[in-house]
Amino acid sequence: MKTSLILLAGLLIAGNAHAADLKGSPKAGKVLAYTCTGCHGIAEYKNAYPSYRVPKIAGQHEKYLLAALHGYKKGERNHPTMKAQASSYSDQDIADIAAYVSSLKSKK
Numbered sequence: 001m002k003t004s005l006i007l008l009a010g011l012l013i014a015g016n017a018h019a020a021d022l023k024g025s026p027k028a029g030k031v032l033a034y035t036c037t038g039c040h041g042i043a044e045y046k047n048a049y050p051s052y053r054v055p056k057i058a059g060q061h062e063k064y065l066l067a068a069l070h071g072y073k074k075g076e077r078n079h080p081t082m083k084a085q086a087s088s089y090s091d092q093d094i095a096d097i098a099a100y101v102s103s104l105k106s107k108k
Contacts, residue, residue: 022095024062029100032093035085036101047081059106065098 039045040057047054057065071077072086073094089097 022092024092024095024097024099026096026100026103028093029096029098032089033097033100036097039081056106057101058104060102062098062102065101066094069094069097 036057039047039054042054043056045054046052068077069086069089070091072079072082073089075083077083086094
């Protein structure tokens with residue numbers, strides 16, 4: 001049992017390390033991130049449920065974007081729309097989106 005748990009922990013760590021090691025392509029990310037602008041690209045946009053101001057993500061740090069999207073995908077972050085979006089992406093898709101969005105200039 002103990003050996004199984006150690007093996008499982010090792011596989012989980014290796015899987016997360018692989019996702020973190022992927023090189024994102026801003027070109028591929030631009031295509032994938034098109035849908036993100038529907039909420040994150042609108043000035044002063046407020047989400048209907050739950051009600052809050054939707055953050056602008058252009059120029060956000062790549063590591064933050066990776067952590068956020070993986071968090072939504074794994075259910076560690078709670079937002080139904082973002083979980084649905086992130087769940088549809090592969091680890092490479094997430095790396096590409098993060099590479100693209102982080103390369104944009106922030107419009108404050």
